[in-house]
Structures are given as structure tokens and as C-alpha cells.
Amino acid sequence: MALFALMLLAIRLKQVYLQPVVFALYGITSLLFAIFEYGSLTPIFMIRYFFYLSGAFMTVVIPFFLLLFALLVMQKTMQHRNGNPFRYAISVVIVGVVLAFTAYTVWMILQHGYLEIIRFMGMYVYIAMYLIATFISYVLLNLILKFWPKKNNYTEIIVLGAKIDDEGVLSETLRERLELAVNNYLANRAQEKPTKIFVTGGSIDPESPTEAEEMAGFLLAQGIPAEDIVCENRALNTDENFYFTKQLLQNPEPVLVVTSSFHLIRTHFFAWQNQVQIEMKGARSSVFSWGYSVVREYLAFFILTKEINFICMISLAIYSILQVSKLY
Numbered sequence: 001m002a003l004f005a006l007m008l009l010a011i012r013l014k015q016v017y018l019q020p021v022v023f024a025l026y027g028i029t030s031l032l033f034a035i036f037e038y039g040s041l042t043p044i045f046m047i048r049y050f051f052y053l054s055g056a057f058m059t060v061v062i063p064f065f066l067l068l069f070a071l072l073v074m075q076k077t078m079q080h081r082n083g084n085p086f087r088y089a090i091s092v093v094i095v096g097v098v099l100a101f102t103a104y105t106v107w108m109i110l111q112h113g114y115l116e117i118i119r120f121m122g123m124y125v126y127i128a129m130y131l132i133a134t135f136i137s138y139v140l141l142n143l144i145l146k147f148w149p150k151k152n153n154y155t156e157i158i159v160l161g162a163k164i165d166d167e168g169v170l171s172e173t174l175r176e177r178l179e180l181a182v183n184n185y186l187a188n189r190a191q192e193k194p195t196k197i198f199v200t201g202g203s204i205d206p207e208s209p210t211e212a213e214e215m216a217g218f219l220l221a222q223g224i225p226a227e228d229i230v231c232e233n234r235a236l237n238t239d240e241n242f243y244f245t246k247q248l249l250q251n252p253e254p255v256l257v258v259t260s261s262f263h264l265i266r267t268h269f270f271a272w273q274n275q276v277q278i279e280m281k282g283a284r285s286s287v288f289s290w291g292y293s294v295v296r297e298y299l300a301f302f303i304l305t306k307e308i309n310f311i312c313m314i315s316l317a318i319y320s321i322l323q324v325s326k327l328y
Contacts, residue, residue, distance in 0.1 A: 021268045028137035036129050062124040063102045070098040072303050094310045123320040138298045145264040146282045156255040161201020161211035176283035181258045182222050200232040200241045242274040262293040
């Protein structure tokens with residue numbers, strides 16, 4: 001009920017961390033974690049038993065993940081030092097606590113006895129369960145967004161950019177996005193609905209063509225009229241894609257955003273943050289690139305919502321230590 005109330009509040013206020021996609025993800029995570037922890041079915045029991053048997057392994061591996069988490073947070077913090085001072089302070093605290101936990105774990109393994117190792121082993125088992133639950137939730141929510149019913153009532157299409165090599169050759173990922181956009185454009189034109197395609201993406205190198213320019217060239221080669229193509233050449237990330245493209249949109253109704261299937265959650269997140277009403281369609285990708293990209297996107301969203309993850313992991317650590325303390 002509390003989660004449902006927060007989702008209604010999110011829809012009303014449109015705040016960055018009061019978003020339906022965020023609460024949906026961590027709502028699914030909470031459900032999965034509860035199933036892992038308390039489920040009595042044989043498959044669930046076997047998964048839980050596996051976690052406990054691999055406790056020693058988790059005690060070694062999870063600190064490295066937390067260290068990676070701290071380094072990524074530190075990198076993002078340094079990139080946005082002039083941003084929100086509260087978030088900057090929280091990021092510094094997260095990095096400090098994670099580094100302290102990791103250092104203490106190593107010291108404890110080298111210096112302390114059985115009881116302390118058991119306490120930390122249980123803590124890292126819980127954190128491992130949490131990480132796996134969030135990853136499964138991420139994949140499930142991405143699939144839900146991909147197959148969510150579409151109204152198809154749009155006259156503007158936004159195609160999010162992707163990396164282009166030094167020779168200006170479009171990646172397979174970007175070509176799939178553009179081909180999906182072309183198909184939707186032609187479907188609209190067949191219904192005599194005037195439609196424009198907004199291609200968004202800049203370039204780090206000022207001497208090189210922007211992603212938007214290369215994308216526009218592809219669309220022109222596919223027979224899309226130049227007057228139906230609008231280029232946004234400044235964006236360097238998904239947040240900026242929406243921030244700059246919003247200033248070019250001409251109609252207030254929802255727009256169709258074309259991206260890759262693995263990128264739907266962050267797309268929804270930043271569209272909501274920039275108050276752009278959207279429908280989304282995810283372009284296909286190869287099995288290999290999909291697997292790699294999903295892991296990368298999961299880590300990116302994990303860092304994007306680092307405050308929530310930090311609170312959850314600290315809470316699980318405290319809960320685990322208290323549970324072990326009752327036994328010893």
C-alpha cells in the first residue's frame with residue numbers, strides 16, 4: 001500500500017526520485033527478495049541454500065562489486081561537482097561508507113575470528129541476494145515497458161543517438177533504431193498523418209560530425225524528406241537528449257521515442273525528469289550485444305539511483321548483523 005501511494009504521489013509531483021519506473025523496479029525487487037528469503041517452494045529453497053553455501057565466496061566477491069560501485073559513484077560525483085550540493089554530499093558519504101566497509105572486511109578476514117567472519121558472511125549473502133533481485137527486476141521491467149500497449153497517437157518521433165565510429169559508420173544498434181523510426185514514420189504517412197523525426201546526439205570532438213548529422217544522412221538515404229527531419233546536435237547523454245529536444249518539439253501530445261530494447265528504463269526515467277510525455281518502442285539487438293548492454297544499463301541505473309541502493313544495502317547489512325547477533 002505504501003508503495004502504491006508513493007507511485008500515485010510520483011505521478012502527481014513528477015519528481016526525479018518519485019517516479020513510477022523507480023518504484024516499480026524496487027517494488028519488484030522487494031517482492032523477489034522476499035521470495036528468495038521466505039519462499040518455501042523447492043526451487044526457491046535451493047536458490048536460498050545456494051546463497052548460504054556460497055557465503056565465503058560472496059564475502060570475497062561482493063566487496064569488489066561495492067568497490068566498483070564506489071568508484072563509479074566517485075567518477076559521477078567528480079563530473080557533477082557543480083550540481084545539486086545535497087546529492088554531492090550524499091555521494092561523498094556513500095563512497096566513504098563503502099570504502100570503509102570494504103577495508104574493514106579485508107582487515108576482519110585477516111585479523112579476526114570465526115564470529116566476525118560469520119557476521120560479515122551473512123551480510124554479504126544478503127547484499128548478493130539484493131543485487132541479483134535488482135538485476136532480475138531490471139530485466140523484467142524492461143520487458144514490461146517494451147510490450148506495454150501503445151496508443152500510436154503521435155506526430156513526432158525522437159530517435160536517441162548512439163556511438164558512431166571515427167569513420168562515421170553507424171553502429172548496428174543505431175541502424176536498428178533508425179530503421180524502426182523509418183517504419184513508424186511510413187506507417188503514419190500511410191494514414192496521411194504529418195510526422196517529423198527528431199534525431200538527437202552531439203559529438204565530443206567539435207571537428208567530427210555529430211550523431212544527429214550522421215543519423216539525418218541515413219534517413220535522407222532512406223527517402224525521408226529533409227523537411228521532416230529535425231537535428232538536435234548538442235546532447236551528449238540521454239538526459240541531454242530530452243532536455244535539448246524538448247525545446248524543438250512542436251506538439252504537446254506524447255511523442256514516440258525510439259531507442260534500443262535494453263535502454264527503455266533509463267529512457268523513461270529521463271523523459272519523466274524532463275517532463276516529456278512519451279511512448280517508447282525498443283529496437284532489436286543481437287543476443288551478444290543485448291546481454292552486454294543490459295548489464296551496462298543495469299549498472300548505470302544502479303548508480304543513477306544510488307541513494308536508494310545505498311539505503312537498502314545498509315539496511316540489509318544491519319539486519320543481517322542483528323540476526324547473527326541473536327544466534328551468537
